[in-house]
Amino acid sequence: LSMPREIPREDGRPKWDNKFQYILSCIGFAVGLGNVWRFPYLCQIHGGGAFLIPYFIALLFEGIPLLHLELALGQCLRKGSISAWNTISPYLGGVGIASWMVSVLVSLYYNTVLTWVMWYFINSFQEPLPWSTCPLNENRTGLNEECYESTAVNYFWYRKTLNITPDVTESGTLQWWLILCLAACWAIVYLCTIRGIETTGKAIYVTAIFPYLVLTIFLIQGLTLPGATEGLAYLFTPNLNTLKNPRVWLDAATQIFFSLSLAFGGLIAFSSYNPPKNDCEKDAVTVAIVNSVTSLYASIPVFSVLGFKATTAYWDCLDRNIINIINEFDLPEESIMRQNYTAWMSLLNLSYPEKIAGLKLKSCDLQEFLDQSVSGTGLAFIIFTQAIILMPGSQAWAILFFIMLFSLGLSSMFGNIEGVFTPLLELRVISNSIPKELLSGVICLICFLIALCFTLGSGSYWIDIFDSYAGSVPLLVIAFFEVIGVAYIYKIQRFSKDVKWMTGRKLSLYWQITWRFISPLLLLIVFMAFITLQIQKPPSYAAWNPKYEGFPMKEEKTYPSWVQAICVLLAVLPCVFVPLVALFHLIQQMRRSKDPSFVPPEVFSRQGATN
């Protein structure tokens, strides 16, 4: 019993100007900051080229099927996430509300990351770059102590940008410079999403294509840097032994899942603006493959630059040792070079071991420098900025780099905001009375006011909390219920018929098997493994505390109980809507079945879907 098929009339629903805009929007949503600063890190710590094997298996059995499911769902029902899931079944309405909630929570903190990017961008116009030197202390006798003990780059990030407090419970004050940048970022988001996809569709041409240009420029430049080949060899040398560790498979599955931005409702919103007869199968495969190829493409310049940085640090270490030795033994200039350093060291160790020991030379090991791997904000704001100082023409590289990060993040924000905006537009209470510009303005204003919390001194700790708890577990739960809902409640035969009507081809066996069995099973396993790993150790965080004895190492602290309660709340709040709404409808159904004059509501919802 599939829905009777009719060509829908012109219903005044906005639509994409052309297919390219739609594909570009989906790609822009999927390709985000994680492609640049999470994937290369995972590749590096999980055995280089060997990581690609679990990554592609996860892409094949989890990423592409779920992506196709969401795009087909949105296109077929032509509604945002809340209304779409209400249409599938009123008991599944909670899934739509859950993904709406997650989109709201993620939009809040994601734009604050963009605020940091914008702050670095506007600081890149200064000569010399402000993160290249330490400021002086009060009485001008030396460098600022905090900066001297760590590095200038660390100081600029932790003190000048975040003004971070040593503990998550100490909120500190609002940082006015971050508030300014946050206002500017939300103004940009408002400017681009002011009329929904009419405006984001134009903006996406720039924000989705520009990062590829910059990545190419960085690729060419990175490959010419000294030490680039060491970095690339380090990244891609496969170490197949790592595949025995189940953690690697879990990381691959979660990376693919979060990288494709599934379960946010944004993809459903995007595809709901499509004409119904559109090949969503090809779109899904295209978007998934472009996303993975972009991750690979981005890791090449990232690792060239990291290899360059490690090599420069290694040479600095060697040079410092050489100067010490030359000074001690009064040897002529340029007698010891980097090439014959080891030969000289062995010679001197044999002849004057006490003197050499007295010098307290640091052992310089290139592998050690290459091993210092970081992901996330540390990669962009600490490591990359340090490498940029060493490049000639650092302002230009810094400006390019931060505009690229900003575009990557902005195109993902469009998807998040669409996931919030489209369902609200469809609530009958709102759509007729309020113009679109006002609704998007109100959304942006409310999000800006709430996100002011993240500009406090402890803001970056809270962003880590939101990222780990609101942006991870609920998505897995939502995706699981999405697949189960479509495969078993809506029934796969009906969905196959709908997809066949849209694409013109019968659903191949691959989709049938993955939607029915493999993807739900994989999601369940990933969810269990994720939860198990989280529960095993008490949640802790690394705090930047200048008064810590081990400074500049970060201090490991555990979250106090009220913060842990908030973490659990963030993870549970979106998920709880799924059973709540189902329960609500069940109770309504039971109450109505006792009263025989009422027609069951399912009939109405089916009819509602055909209009």
Add this chain to the structure above:
Amino acid sequence: YVWDANEEYLFKAVVAFAMRRYSRKSTTQISNVLLCNVTDRVSFWFVVTDSSENVSTVPGSEVEAAIRMNRNRINSAFLLSDRTLQFLKITSTLSPPVEPSTPVWLIVFGVVLCLIVAGIVFLIVAGIRQRKKKNKESTKRENLEEKGEVTVAVENGIPCETLDLKAGHVNGVFAADDERFTSL
């Protein structure tokens, strides 16, 4: 460049110059500066003698002060810097970094914000104008339809119902002429 006797001569000259500037006596000669223990590393000890007082050496603190005062002249004579030309026991004072009166980032931020606000205002105004045009078009269409209805019922400015009911007289010339028509 290679360190040879000429460079040593230049060094002596520069130190003498520094001593002259510091103590404002014009008595220090190049021959008053003595170098010893020159090594391949190019490191050596030097003393400044005072020829006016029975060939005694100038106290180290004076020499240090003199060199500290003229450090950048000494550096530039040798095309070196504080890092590459080291005087042991004379640490260099750090120069504060140049800070412009308005931080550069504030200017850039102002430019960016102006662009964004201009864009938002433009889009909102365009949206309002578009909506007004749409409203005007739809009201114009409605007005046209209304006018059409009214014109049908008016003939020469006189409404038809009044013609029928009140002021009409039957015109006998036309009305009673049944015989003029040929019968079928």
